[in-house]
Amino acid sequence: MRALCVLLAIATAALFIAASWHLPDRGDPHAPANVGVGPEYVERTEQDIGIENVVSAVLADYRSYDTLGETFVIFTGGVAVLFVLIRRGRDDQQT
Amino acid sequence: MDELAARFPYFMIAILLAVGVWGMVGKRNLVKKLIGLNVLQSAIILFFISGSLRDGGTVPILFPGEHGKAEDFVNPLPHVLMLTAIVVSVAVTAVALAFLKRIHREFGTVDEAEILSEMESQS
Amino acid sequence: MTNRHDSVLLHFVVKVVMVPAILLFGLYVLVHGEVSPGGGFQAGAILAAGLILSRMSISSDEGRRLFSRPRLVVITVLGMLLYAGTGIAAMFSGGNYLDYGVIPFEWIDRIVPGDLGRRHIGVFAIEVGVTLAVFGTLALAVDYLGEPHEPEETEG
Secondary structure, eight states: OHHHHHHHHHHHHHHHHHHTTTSOOTTOTTOGGGSSSHHHHHHHHHHHTOOSBHHHHIIIIITHHHHHHHHHHHHHHHHHHHHHHOOTTTHHHHO | OHHHHHHHHHHHHHHHHHHHHHHHHHOOBHHHHHHHHHHHHHHHHHHHHHHTOOTTOBOSBOOTTOOOOGGGBOOHHHHHHHHHHHHHHHHHHHHHHHHHHHHHHHHSOOBHHHHHHHHHHHO | OOOTTOOHHHHHIIIIIIHHHHHHHHHHHHHTTTTSSOOHHHHHHHHHHHHHHHHHHOOOSHHHHHTOHHHHHHHHHHHHHHHHHHHHHHHTTTOOTTOGGGOOOTHHHHHSOSTTHHHHHHHHHHHHHHHHHHHHHHHHHHHHHTSOOOOSGGGO
């Protein structure tokens, strides 16, 4: 059983290495991930939004719907923790 | 040697993936399974961050009034996506820990096999 | 959470040195999120770390009274409402949801002049909202996860 688990882990690593064989090198400027919309954000932030931190600009303005959903995820997680761990009739006396 | 350096992040991420999968599948303690899940998430986050690198690029923060040229900065998009992914992983960890605490309150243990035998004896 | 580690040195280091420094650094990360590495999520995590440190190490109840559980829920919901309300404010003057450039408040022009001043204020508003939401959620989760273990049967 333990050998099977180790085998599964090694198989995952081997699968990842095989899949990454044709990925671009580290720091390649012409990698497909680096020629898409990312450079557009860097070049247009100064005139579109005017704040210096490009990551904040993308997070809070270009992709603010994304961040809104993210905040809802956080909030849902907190509410889930609250409802899983709450004890009925006890918290009223404590606080 | 340059070839190895260019592929280095992928090998490290593969090791992290293996550690995470082994922790999630091979361990019997539920807390250790959760730690394995976190290691797996770290591997994915590092993979995206290493994909954002660009030779000669610096932190994507402009000087005031500077018009940014794309080749001077690393790609900011994976940073944004991984910032949100880290937040999701925090929420997932919190909810999982809450469930684990509830399980410990019900069964008195967080060991997988002991919980199963307890459930069978109860039913 | 625990009373076992009461000592003068611990009180001094935590109360006078560490917690104010951590909270100040969190506020710094929040207000400098537009010009340096930082932003809402990070600031919320740092502020929550300060609160959690004070709760875990000091046995006095000041932090627990100031940020009790119902108040933490209220803080979280206020953060969410600030975020969503900033988006809705842009709709009143005909813009899209979360399109900060058209927020219809005249006083913004006096604070941050220029074409992009409203975008600055909009970005800062939603970062404050995110900070409040993350801070409240993390503090609430750690508060519930860290309460001591008692079997339910003994409470009857």
